[in-house]
Amino acid sequence: xxxxxxxxxxxxxxxEVRTNSKRVAPYALMVLFSANAILWWGWGPAVQRGWxxxxxxxxxxxxxxxxxxxxxxxxxAVIMGDPVIRDFKLGVxxxxxxxxxxxxxxxxxxxxxxxxxxxxxxxAFAFTLFFLQAVPFKGMVVLPxxxxxxxxHFLFTVVISHLILAAIYFTVGTLTRNxxxxxxxxxxxxxxxxxxxxxxxxxxxxxxVFLDPMGFGARNSFEPVxxxxxxxxxxxxxxxxxxxxxxxxxxxxxxLSAVCLFVLYLKFSITERPTKAREFSWLSLSTAxxxxxxxxxxxxxxxxxxxxxxxxxxxxxxxxxxxxxxxTFSHNLNKLIAALGIEFLxxxxxxxxxxxxxxxxxxxxxxVAFFRVVPAVSYxxxxxxxxxxxxxxxxxxMSVFYTGEAMHRDRELRIEPxxxxxxxxxxxLLLSKFLATLVLTLSFITxxxxxxxxxxxxxxxxxxxxPYLFTYSIILIPGVVFLAAFSVMLNVLLRNKxxxxxxxxxxxxxxxxxxxxxxxxxxxNPTLYHLWNYANLTGGNLTTILAxxxxxxxxxxxxxxxxxxxxxxxxxxxxxxxxxxxxxx
Amino acid sequence: xxxxxxxxxxxxxxxxxxxxxxxxxxPGGIQALKGISLEVPAGMFGLLGPNGxxxxxxxxxxxxxxxxxxxxxxxxxxDLIIDQHRTRKMLGYLPQEFGLYPTLTAVQMLDYFAKLKGxxxxxxxxxxxxxxLEKVNLSSARNQRLGGFSGGMRQRLGIAQALIGEPExxxxxxxxxxxxxxxxxxxxxxxxxTASAKAVVILSTHIVSxxxxxxxxxxxxxxxxxxxxxxxxxxxxxxxxxxWTATVPREQAPALKSHLRTxxxxxxxxxxxxxxxxxxxxxxxxxxxxxxxxxxFYLNLVTQS
Numbered sequence: 032x033x034x035x036x037x038x039x040x041x042x043x044x045x046x047e048v049r050t051n052s053k054r055v056a057p058y059a060l061m062v063l064f065s066a067n068a069i070l071w072w073g074w075g076p077a078v079q080r081g082w083x084x085x086x087x088x089x090x091x092x093x094x095x096x097x098x099x100x101x102x103x104x105x106x107x108a109v110i111m112g113d114p115v116i117r118d119f120k121l122g123v124x125x126x127x128x129x130x131x132x133x134x135x136x137x138x139x140x141x142x143x144x145x146x147x148x149x150x151x152x153x154x155a156f157a158f159t160l161f162f163l164q165a166v167p168f169k170g171m172v173v174l175p176x177x178x179x180x181x182x183x184h185f186l187f188t189v190v191i192s193h194l195i196l197a198a199i200y201f202t203v204g205t206l207t208r209n210x211x212x213x214x215x216x217x218x219x220x221x222x223x224x225x226x227x228x229x230x231x232x233x234x235x236x237x238x239x240v241f242l243d244p245m246g247f248g249a250r251n252s253f254e255p256v257x258x259x260x261x262x263x264x265x266x267x268x269x270x271x272x273x274x275x276x277x278x279x280x281x282x283x284x285x286x287l288s289a290v291c292l293f294v295l296y297l298k299f300s301i302t303e304r305p306t307k308a309r310e311f312s313w314l315s316l317s318t319a320x321x322x323x324x325x326x327x328x329x330x331x332x333x334x335x336x337x338x339x340x341x342x343x344x345x346x347x348x349x350x351x352x353x354x355x356x357x358x359t360f361s362h363n364l365n366k367l368i369a370a371l372g373i374e375f376l377x378x379x380x381x382x383x384x385x386x387x388x389x390x391x392x393x394x395x396x397x398x399v400a401f402f403r404v405v406p407a408v409s410y411x412x413x414x415x416x417x418x419x420x421x422x423x424x425x426x427x428x429m430s431v432f433y434t435g436e437a438m439h440r441d442r443e444l445r446i447e448p449x450x451x452x453x454x455x456x457x458x459x460l461l462l463s464k465f466l467a468t469l470v471l472t473l474s475f476i477t478x479x480x481x482x483x484x485x486x487x488x489x490x491x492x493x494x495x496x497x498p499y500l501f502t503y504s505i506i507l508i509p510g511v512v513f514l515a516a517f518s519v520m521l522n523v524l525l526r527n528k529x530x531x532x533x534x535x536x537x538x539x540x541x542x543x544x545x546x547x548x549x550x551x552x553x554x555x556n557p558t559l560y561h562l563w564n565y566a567n568l569t570g571g572n573l574t575t576i577l578a579x580x581x582x583x584x585x586x587x588x589x590x591x592x593x594x595x596x597x598x599x600x601x602x603x604x605x606x607x608x609x610x611x612x613x614x615x616x
Numbered sequence: 617x618x619x620x621x622x623x624x625x626x627x628x629x630x631x632x633x634x635x636x637x638x639x640x641x642x643p644g645g646i647q648a649l650k651g652i653s654l655e656v657p658a659g660m661f662g663l664l665g666p667n668g669x670x671x672x673x674x675x676x677x678x679x680x681x682x683x684x685x686x687x688x689x690x691x692x693x694x695d696l697i698i699d700q701h702r703t704r705k706m707l708g709y710l711p712q713e714f715g716l717y718p719t720l721t722a723v724q725m726l727d728y729f730a731k732l733k734g735x736x737x738x739x740x741x742x743x744x745x746x747x748x749l750e751k752v753n754l755s756s757a758r759n760q761r762l763g764g765f766s767g768g769m770r771q772r773l774g775i776a777q778a779l780i781g782e783p784e785x786x787x788x789x790x791x792x793x794x795x796x797x798x799x800x801x802x803x804x805x806x807x808x809x810t811a812s813a814k815a816v817v818i819l820s821t822h823i824v825s826x827x828x829x830x831x832x833x834x835x836x837x838x839x840x841x842x843x844x845x846x847x848x849x850x851x852x853x854x855x856x857x858x859x860w861t862a863t864v865p866r867e868q869a870p871a872l873k874s875h876l877r878t879x880x881x882x883x884x885x886x887x888x889x890x891x892x893x894x895x896x897x898x899x900x901x902x903x904x905x906x907x908x909x910x911x912x913f914y915l916n917l918v919t920q921s
Contacts, residue, residue: 351743355705355734355781362736369731373717373724380719445715449777452679452709453732454701601682 039132040140047114047144056109057148061155067101068093068159073168081263083172085164087180091271094184097156098192099245104220105386110149111197112204112213114141119208128301135296138205142292146197150190157185174267187273188246191281195244196220198288202295214385240280366455370463371470374437378467381436388475391425395479400486410492411484412565415502418483422476423558426511429472431535434518435528437464457598465519465591472511476503501568509580509587510558516587516594517557523594553579557586632658632816633696633785638687640673648673650840651687656816660807662827662834663820664914670840671820672712675789678818679709691785691816705734708783710774712790712820718763722754722773725762726780733781748776752806768799772806779810786810786817792826804829824911836917843917848910855908855916858895862902863887872900879915 035041051057071093077084115138118124127137161181167173196217204213224245231238261269273281356362378384398421399414406413441447450460480499487494521531545551546560553562559579567576633656640649648670665671676682678689680700689696696703716725726745735741749755752772757765765773771791778786788807792800807819808830819831827834828848835845846854859879864872869888873881876899880891891906892899893916 353735353740356736448711454704455732
């Protein structure tokens with residue numbers, strides 16, 4: 032009997048699993064999904080409404096929500112979009128196909144290897160919910176221990192929904208060999224899905240069954256349970272059963288995935304794509320091809336026969352005259368602006384931003400866009416406070432992550448020695464990274480503010496700009512200034528971005544734990560988490576708040592100063608070890 | 617005649633860079649430089665040595681990227697190691713292993729380096745970049761993303777960035793490693809054209825023909841020590857009428873090798889082709905004299921040490 036793990040399909044499948052195990056993305060997704068599960072379990076509607084957190088109804092509801100909202104299609108695209116593109120980029124594909132491997136084996140191995148990884152990541156959500164049964168909060172309703180509903184709803188709602196998305200993204204990525212096309216498609220998922228749902232309204236249920244990848248159309252058409260009008264006891268005892276329509280939808284989605292992969296099989300080829308011809312002439316660089324360098328020793332030396340030493344007149348051909356300026360403040364400012372410009376260009380090419388920004392934006396305005404807004408001081412104040420609180424986690428993450436990426440990018444791309452050999456002062460190199468992250472986070476804050484105001488406009492709530500300006504500039508901006516500066520300092524001192532990520536996660540986790548148990552003071556709370564409300568910003572406490580924010584700005588300046596003093600600008604053995612480059616002698 | 621390290625160059629006035637007793641030991645205990653001294657005149661200077669000889673360490677020290685444990689490196693009266701900012705102002709550096717931002721274009725990259733080097737005037741910068749791209753034959757690829765550049769194109773862009781700001785000291789570390797023969801010749805032409813009487817160009821390499829093609833002065837380094845400094849012509853004169861070759865049966869080779877100074881031994885069609893040095897007389901009847909090459913000089917020194 033053939034052991035499936037020893038087949039060619041098995042080899043490709045496990046190679047994909049192994050390759051993904053070396054990437055950061057799957058682990059990041061697992062952590063994110065587990066964190067979501069904890070959030071929905073402990074702070075979701077179940078606790079407030081007395082619903083059992085492990086009832087069939089609530090598990091099914093969570094899986095549905097996870098499938099469409101938090102298991103974002105863009106995450107599916109991250110895993111499924113570029114497995115074949117990677118092989119083409121690395122030039123591995125020709126090596127693979129020099130073995131007796133069929134296209135079908137290769138494509139199926141690639142697809143299922145990556146889909147397996149995706150399902151493993153998503154299962155972190157289900158497993159976390161499953162294990163949380165053992166540690167209920169005080170007052171939380173929990174039914175006797177169960178396992179099957181988690182598996183059943185996860186398979187039916189999450190896995191099959193993402194199977195069709197995975198097949199589409201994999202097909203598009205492989206055929207176009209362009210990961211951006213896949214990310215673009217994933218980013219357009221919601222507009223397309225919502226538009227499709229609206230367009231299909233007048234049509235019969237069968238259309239919804241056949242065209243809804245997430246199965247919600249079919250599900251909502253038969254779902255008799257409207258949770259908000261039912262008692263907790265009823266919902267806790269309710270068993271979710273799948274109608275034949277929904278089963279037909281799921282079956283159809285599996286068939287569609289197979290069709291998608293079959294189309295890919297028919298169209299896939301490993302031949303090189305015709306690219307636009309480079310207008311590149313192979314003319315000799317020597318301007319003295321017609322002349323011979325006057326040297327009596329040339330015949331004695333073993334020189335390349337094709338080499339002709341240029342005449343000295345050619346060698347001393349004058350360059351355009353340039354004025355070199357180094358020392359003045361304005362010239363250093365110009366260097367800083369140049370470095371900042373490059374940082375922006377590089378940030379623009381960051382793929383993670385395509386994923387992170389829309390997600391952060393959606394989650395930051397989720398509360399004010401889809402739930403009832405009760406004005407405390409004013410509508411705008413409530414919108415500003417809620418969005419500021421919702422943005423906090425993303426701002427911390429962005430400050431730490433993008434500072435780390437910027438600080439280590441030069442070393443990873445091996446451009447550091449060239450830049451370090453230029454007469455750019457240390458503060459130019461450091462501040463450009465710091466300011467780039469800062470401007471990125473400020474842009475995110477501004478964008479969220481604009482979206483929140485637009486939401487207010489759509490919901491016809493009266494708009495004032497001042498609460499946004501007050502909240503964002505007093506509470507958020509000093510916080511992100513400190514976080515970016517602190518991150519710069521840590522990156523300089525630790526010289527390893529993963530160590531910095533681990534350290535900041537540890538520090539952040541510990542601090543938020545202390546805040547949550549009541550040990551919360553402004554002197555070690557840079558974001559003023561749970562230490563302010565809008566009334567503080569408009570009342571007599573404003574001076575106190577401003578003084579506390581100034582304290583954090585001073586600390587930020589100290590961090591930058593320390594980073595400047597400790598910035599090594601030397602390629603020591605240690606730096607190379609951390610950067611993964613061998614130390615050459 | 618070749619000179620041992622530390623000896624004076626005939627024309628003392630030409631010396632621009634003086635390296636004195638430079639030592640460097642890495643934290644792991646590897647002694648990369650063992651108190652080397654060198655006098656480097658203006659023009660192309662070749663630093664020839666096998667892998668692991670200490671060339672890159674020396675290049676990094678001159679490029680202010682590494683601090684030596686002891687020693688000095690002076691150029692026109694100031695210490696390159698102490699006054700690092702001033703060094704960087706007059707330095708053009710092309711490391712052996714370097715990267716480029718793959719999403720930027722050639723023009724964006726050069727513009728960035730020009731700004732960092734202090735070329736503040738926009739119009740001047742534009743002319744300079746145009747001239748540099750023309751010089752390195754990348755004008756037609758000026759708006760192409762660097763991620764799509766071939767190895768040769770990257771090296772040429774590397775030398776273009778090193779030439780920004782008319783540097784007085786140009787440090788080029790193994791620039792032709794990994795290039796195909798055509799690109800290598802193209803790169804040699806480029807380097808030869810950029811060398812001027814005003815600048816010191818230090819070319820570190822383990823490829824003998826790089827030095828033979830380009831350099832008017834050279835030094836041979838091995839195990840962190842300078843074995844010799846010379847001009848290629850002096851080096852060849854040293855070996856004149858001393859290099860012999862013979863193709864002998866395989867079984868004879870060990871005996872010949874044992875009593876002759878063998879600089880190379882190759883197996884060809886089941887026989888062994890020996891290349892030996894014998895200054896006094898013909899080693900044996902099988903041997904015929906050959907014109908010495910710089911490679912003979914290099915291999916003789918390296919195998920001897």
